[in-house]
Amino acid sequence: MSQLSNFVWSIADLLRGPLKPHQYGSVVLPFTILRRLECVMAPHREAMAEAVEKSDDATMRRALVRRATGMPFYNASSYTLAMALEDPDNLAANLVDYVNGFSGEVDVFKHFDFEARIRQLDAADRLIPVTQAFAKIDLSTGNVDNAGMGDLFEHLIFKDFEASNAEAGDFYTPRDAIRLLVDLVFAEDTDALAAPGITRAVYDPAAGTGGMLSVAEDHLRELNPKANLALYAQEINPASYAIAKSDMLIKGQDIANVRLGDTLAEDLFAGETFDFVLSNPPYGVDWKGSEKAVRAEHTRGTNGRFGPGLPSVGDGSMLFLMHVTSKMRPVDAKGNGGRGGIVLNGSPLFNGGAGSGPSEIRGHLLENDLVDAIVALPNDMFYNTGIATYLWILDNTKQPERRGKVQLIDATKLGTKMRKSLGSKRVEISAKAREEIVRTYAGFGAVSDDEAGAVADAAAAGPRSKVFDNLDFAYWSVTIERPLRLNFQVTSERLESVAASKPLTKVDGLVDVLSSFHDRLYLDREEFLRDVGKHIGSNGLGLTTPQRKALWQVLGERDENADICTDSKGRPEPDTGLRDTEIVPFGWGGNIKAHDAEQTTVQAYFDAEVAPHVPDAWIDWEKTKIGYEIPFIRHFYEYLPPRPLADIDADLEASVARILELLREVEQ
Template sequence: MSQLSSFVWSIADLLRGPFKPHQYGTVVLPFTILRRLEGVMAPHREAMVTAVAKADDATMRRALVRRATGLPFYTTSSYTLATALEDPDNLAANLVDYVNGFSAEVDVFKHFDFEARIHQLDAADRLIPVTQGFARVDLSTDHVSNAGMGDLFEHLIFKDFEASNAEAGDFYTPRDAIRLLVDLVFAEDTSALAAPGITRSVYDPAAGTGGMLSVAEEHLHELNPKANLALFAQEINPASYAIAKSDMLIKGQNIENVRLGDTLAEDLFDGETFDFALSNPPYGVDWKAAEKAVRAEHVRGTGGRFAPGLPSVGDGSMLFLLHLVAKMRPVDARGNGGRGGIVLNGSPLFNGGAGSGPSEIRGHLLEHDLVDAIVALPNDMFYNTGIATYLWILDNSKQPERRRKVQLIDATKLGTKMRKSLGSKRVEISTADRGRIVQAYDRFDGVAADGDASGPRSKVFDTLDFAYWSVTVERPLRLNFQVTPERLENVMASKPLSKVEGLVGVLSAFGDELYLNRDEFMGRLGTHLGAHRVGLTTPQRKALWQALGERDETADTCTDSKGRPEPDTGLRDTEIVPFGWSDHPKADDAERDTIQAYFDAEVAPHVPDAWIDWTKTRVGYEIPFTRHFYEYVPPRPLAEIDADLEASVSRILDLLREVEA
């Protein structure tokens, strides 16, 4: 495949000069699609011509062509690349006729503005050699399978984005990662998928070039060649959409199920759900363009995809996570529902504290028992990033033994180093590695899949193992008060007090006695200010004692009007109390007992004057994946470190002696 990709992309060398590198893909990709469509039509061309001639109506033509050839599209043009080249003086007109002759289903060329590209190539005297180059490429179904064609498209896109310094990984996912995700998502339905005449639907809301759907189809047909799989896709990038639609068209899928648009702003499959939902959304991409629609759906409540919570506008990946959950088929009377799989970076596991949008989203997924498993992949798996990536497997109808459980699988030590890197992708998951990960998932225990310490490590947790209470611990405010030159500088710097005429002069005459009680100080100071006819508002009085006070553990506690101690915000602390702490029940209604027991054991012995502000207690959720698989690595022995240092010093001294000599 890499040789075929290199050969196809080598045709782009003909574009040097008249075209810039970032324009190569707008020529190479549509020509590749055209040549593939030509290869698919080739064995049926005569039957297609006959069927097209029998009807003037497009609907009837489509029906007759499908009956005669099995293809869901047709062309009224008699041209191929080879026959168009037979009249080189009119090649541009011939190609435009060829492209425009396709039935309405083949609307992909307009997304590349291909007709304009044809005329641009013709004006630059590049149309003939480029057309000749593609005419020599054999993209027939006998030579290149549908799966191979998908790989070719993705290699070409990588080359295109590499040439234009763009992020190819935003538009497609490496096949090894897709195969693993598909295997894991299909794992719980394998026996059912092998049943005669089985029908399943698969959906991808960020489809890119359709790679995930292609692999899902391959997988199902390996299990059951007679199975029926309906593919559904939405994609925001026009070029990627065009490739995905072409791929679906060639496979005979219903191309009305491939739609162009922003999934977050508008769900083009609103009201529809699917057996399987797969996605690799872009990492860290903001959702400002869809913000109005997203917030409206969030406010709408339970009927909206984003009701559980909103992440920061700077990262929309968790919105895709919520969207995927909303698109999984609901559980039916027989207990069958939908499953999903999504590729995410590490931030959705832990970003956002208790009460934040991300934490609320995690809480929604865990409380509703929708997270089946999370798999940590090796670094350097993807084209545009070397960071840690994770596969989330979602299920709304878990097997009994998996209910209220979440399986974490650490596969970071697996992966095979590639001979040649593709962007940031330096590691791939082999078939054997994929099998070991799926085996670890199937075993559903804490043992390496094959007993090998370097294999995938698996741990199983209760869903509430990831829940915690964020508890605010307060300590009393204790201040001493004194009017000194240093503290008067604070008064002069205070905006509320700087407007009070004569205040600093009056304060200077108050004296420098030290007070350990705020009420006593403010009482005497108020009398002094009143005698000098200086009046202060309530906010100004507060600003004044804040400016003249300093923290002092020996001072009296400051109290409010009801005699309750005021908290010192500078000493405020937050404690994280996990559900089930010290064998307490893992339940929401155990909040008071668990938190109080934690406070009595872990806080009060160290700060006896502290108390809990129960009004600020929040429930949070995080999945500290790395912490659960942390392995302690002892430091090197001091003797070994000393020896290295001595050797380094010795080398430096030798170099200095050489310089001095």
């Protein structure tokens, strides 16, 4: 496949001069699609022509062609690339006629502005050699199957985006990552998928070029060649949409189910749900362009996709996470529901503190038992990033043993280094490693390092698996207060703060009046305010309540020996500068993992971990919040002891010796 893709892309050498490198893809990709469609139609062209001649009505033609050839589309033109070349003087017109001869559902070429490219190449005397080159490529299904075409498009897209310095990973997911995700999502439904006449619907809301759907279809066909699989896709990028649609067209899928548009701004499959939902949304991409629609849907609460919460505008990946769960088929009377799989970076695991949008989203997923498993992938798996990536497997009808549980699988050491990197992609998941990860998932229970290493490649430590209760990832964020203790004194330094205070500058002559107040050190706020108040009043000045507060704030300094400041009801006032937050996990200290165990668990934590160190502290129960975090790395952290000092010293001595030897050579 790499040879074929390199050969196809080598045709771009013919475009040097008239086109810039970033424009090569707008020629190579549509020509590849055209040649693929041509090769698929080739065995049926005669029957297709006869069917087309029987009617001028497009709908009738489509029906006649499908009946005669089984093809879901047709081309009314008599041209092929080879035939168009027979009249080189009119090649551009012939190709335009050929492209426009496709039935209406084949609208993919307009998204490349292909007609304009044809005329541009013709004007530059490049159209004939480019057409000749593509006419020689055999892209028949017998020579290149659907999976192979997916791989071909993968390489071509990478080349295109590499040439234009764009992000290939935004529109294409590596096949090894897709295969692993599909295997994991389908793992719980394998027996049912093999049943006669089974029907399943698969949906990708950020479809790119349709790679996930293609792999999902191939997976199902392997299990059950007679299965009925309906594919649905939405994609925002026109060129990627065009490739995905042409791929679906060739496979005989209903291409009305491939739609162009911004999924976050408008769900073009609103009201529809699916057996399987797969997605690799872009990482770290903002959703400003969709913000109005997203916020409007958020206000609808449970009636909208984004009711649980909103992430920061700078990262829309968690919006896709919520969208995926909303599109999984609801549980029916027989207990059947939907499963989902999504590729995410590390931030959705932990970003945002208690009460934030991301935390509330995680809480929604965990409290509703929607997270089945999370798999950590090796770094350098994707074209446009080398950062850590994770597969989230979602399920609304878990198997009994998985209910209330989340499985974490560390597969970071199962990557195989590629012979030649593609952008940031330097590592891939081999078929053997993929099987091991799926086997670990199916085993469900925790896997020790020794057990994992025994069944994995010798070069890798193997995947490790740990199983947690959903509420193992829940915690209380507890606000700990300490009393405010201040001393008060009118000094020249503190008077400078009075002069700089905006509320107090409105009181004319205040600084001068305070300058005549004695410099006694007060440890009691009420006593100080009483005395300084009398002094100010005797000089004909008055302070409002806000100004009185501003005065003691600027004249007070923290003092552990001072009396506690109290409010009007005699309660200690908190010192905001000493305020602290403690994280108390659900189930801490052997308490039950439950929301109604808040008082017992938090108080026990406070008594054991806080009170012995700060006896005057207290809990502000009104500020307590529930948060959710999945600290994946912490659960799989491996301590590596530092090297012995003797070894380090030996290495340093050896390095110094080498340096001295080099210096002696220079001196000679």
